[in-house]
Amino acid sequence: MTPSTGTVQQQTNAAKWWHRLDDGRIQCDLCPRNCRLRDGQRGFCFVRLREDDHMVLDTYGRSSGFCLDPIEKKPLAHFHPGTPVLSFGTAGCNLGCKYCQNWEISTSRQFDTLAAEAGPDVIAEAAENWGARSVAFTYNDPVIFAEYAIDVARACRARRIEPVAVTAGYISDDARAEFFAPMAAANVDLKGFTDDFYRRVTGGRLATVLDTLTYLVHETEVWTEITTLVIPGHNDSDEELARMCAWITRELGPDVPLHFSAFHPDNRMLDVAPTPPSTLRRARQIGTDAGLHFVYTGNVHDRDADTTWCPGCGAALIVRDWYQIIDYRLTSDGCCPDCGLSIPGRFDREPGDFGRHRIPINI
Ligand code: SF4
Incomplete structure (x- = not known):
C-alpha cells in the first residue's frame, strides 16, 4: 500500500466494493489484492484510496487520452x-x-x-x-x-x-x-x-x-x-x-x-x-x-x-494483414460462403473499412 501524496486535489468519486474491518482499516473488495487501508492510504493500483471513512476512485472522469x-x-x-x-x-x-x-x-x-x-x-x-x-x-x-x-x-x-x-x-x-x-x-x-x-x-x-x-x-x-x-x-x-x-x-x-x-x-x-x-x-x-x-x-x-x-471447410474467410482487412468473404449473416458454417462472433452485414491507422483525437 502506498501513502497518499496529498499534494493535488483530484476529482474524486465514491467507490464501491469495500467494507470496514474491526481494526479500523477499510478493505477494498474490488480485486483479489484486498488492500487494507488506513486514512489517506492508496491501494496497490494507486487510484483507489481511503479518504476519511470511505473509499474513493480519483480517476473517475479522467483519461490518459x-x-x-x-x-x-x-x-x-x-x-x-x-x-x-x-x-x-x-x-x-x-x-x-x-x-x-x-x-x-x-x-x-x-x-x-x-x-x-x-x-x-x-x-x-x-x-x-x-x-x-x-x-x-x-x-x-x-x-x-x-x-x-x-x-x-x-x-x-x-x-x-x-x-x-x-x-x-x-x-x-x-x-x-x-x-x-x-x-x-x-x-x-x-x-x-x-x-x-x-x-x-x-x-x-x-x-x-x-x-x-x-x-x-x-x-x-x-x-x-x-x-x-x-x-x-x-x-x-x-x-x-x-x-x-x-x-x-x-x-x-x-x-x-x-x-x-x-x-x-x-x-x-x-x-x-x-x-x-x-x-x-x-x-x-x-x-x-x-x-x-x-x-x-x-x-x-x-x-x-x-x-x-x-473450421468446417478450410476456406479463408477474413484475410488480414496487420489489422487491415484484405478480403472479407463472410455472408451477411456471418457464415462461410462455401460450406455454410456459422462463424462465432458479432458480425455486421458488411465489414467496416477503417483500415489500420490510428488517430489520436481530442474530445
Ligand atoms: S489493487 Fe486497487 S482495486 Fe485491487 S484491492 Fe487494492 S485498491 Fe482495490
Missing part, C-alpha cells in the same frame, strides 16, 4: 471486423507485470497527465460523432476504474455503441458480474498458465483469471477473446502452451479466439529478447493441435496467422 483504432488492434478478430473503436484508459493498474508494455500509464502517479473531465456522456457522444462502432477501456486495466467504466459503458449502450473491456480479468467474485454486465465484448489477457509465473512476473494469481474467463464464456453474452503475450523463456514452453490450449478447448470450447502476441523488452524486463516469429508459429500450431478453431498471432506480419479460416 483518446484514439481511434481498428478493432483488430484490441485485439478482437470476431467483433465487428474493420470498424473503428474509440480507445482510452486512465492511470494505474492492479497487477505489476514486469514486462508491462504500457508501463508509463499503468505505473503513472502523475494525475496531471490525465485529461480534464471526460464524463460518460461526453465519451459516448464523441464516439458517436467520430463514427466509432465501439468504445474500448484499454491501455490500463479498467477493473481499477470499474465505476467509471460501467458508467461510460451504460452511456455508450444508450447510443448503441458497444463497450469493450481489455482486461487481465483480475477481479473479485463480488465485483465480476456488475463490472461485465454492460460490456459487449472483452479481450482477456491470459498471461501464462502457471501460478508461479503469475506470482513471480505479474503479482497476481492464475485461478482468478481462469474464473473470469469461465464466467464470461458460460454465464454472459459478452463476446470473449483471449490474448497471451509470449515471453521467451518465461511462458513459452511447449508443455505450458499445450496445457493452456487444452484448458481453453476443454473448459471454454474451441470457438474462443486466442491471440498469441509478440513480446518486446520493456519496463523491468529488458534482458529478454523479443519473441521470434518462429515461437509464435509454434504456439499457434500447439493451439490448433489442441483443437482450437481460431488461433491468431499479433505484433508480427503473418498473413496466414492473421486470417480467419473456416
Whole structure:
C-alpha cells in the first residue's frame, strides 16, 4: 500500500466494493489484492484510496487520452471486423507485470497527465460523432476504474455503441458480474498458465483469471477473446502452451479466439529478447493441435496467422494483414460462403473499412 501524496486535489468519486474491518482499516473488495487501508492510504493500483471513512476512485472522469483504432488492434478478430473503436484508459493498474508494455500509464502517479473531465456522456457522444462502432477501456486495466467504466459503458449502450473491456480479468467474485454486465465484448489477457509465473512476473494469481474467463464464456453474452503475450523463456514452453490450449478447448470450447502476441523488452524486463516469429508459429500450431478453431498471432506480419479460416471447410474467410482487412468473404449473416458454417462472433452485414491507422483525437 502506498501513502497518499496529498499534494493535488483530484476529482474524486465514491467507490464501491469495500467494507470496514474491526481494526479500523477499510478493505477494498474490488480485486483479489484486498488492500487494507488506513486514512489517506492508496491501494496497490494507486487510484483507489481511503479518504476519511470511505473509499474513493480519483480517476473517475479522467483519461490518459483518446484514439481511434481498428478493432483488430484490441485485439478482437470476431467483433465487428474493420470498424473503428474509440480507445482510452486512465492511470494505474492492479497487477505489476514486469514486462508491462504500457508501463508509463499503468505505473503513472502523475494525475496531471490525465485529461480534464471526460464524463460518460461526453465519451459516448464523441464516439458517436467520430463514427466509432465501439468504445474500448484499454491501455490500463479498467477493473481499477470499474465505476467509471460501467458508467461510460451504460452511456455508450444508450447510443448503441458497444463497450469493450481489455482486461487481465483480475477481479473479485463480488465485483465480476456488475463490472461485465454492460460490456459487449472483452479481450482477456491470459498471461501464462502457471501460478508461479503469475506470482513471480505479474503479482497476481492464475485461478482468478481462469474464473473470469469461465464466467464470461458460460454465464454472459459478452463476446470473449483471449490474448497471451509470449515471453521467451518465461511462458513459452511447449508443455505450458499445450496445457493452456487444452484448458481453453476443454473448459471454454474451441470457438474462443486466442491471440498469441509478440513480446518486446520493456519496463523491468529488458534482458529478454523479443519473441521470434518462429515461437509464435509454434504456439499457434500447439493451439490448433489442441483443437482450437481460431488461433491468431499479433505484433508480427503473418498473413496466414492473421486470417480467419473456416473450421468446417478450410476456406479463408477474413484475410488480414496487420489489422487491415484484405478480403472479407463472410455472408451477411456471418457464415462461410462455401460450406455454410456459422462463424462465432458479432458480425455486421458488411465489414467496416477503417483500415489500420490510428488517430489520436481530442474530445
Ligand atoms: S482495486 Fe486497487 S485498491 Fe482495490 S484491492 Fe485491487 S489493487 Fe487494492
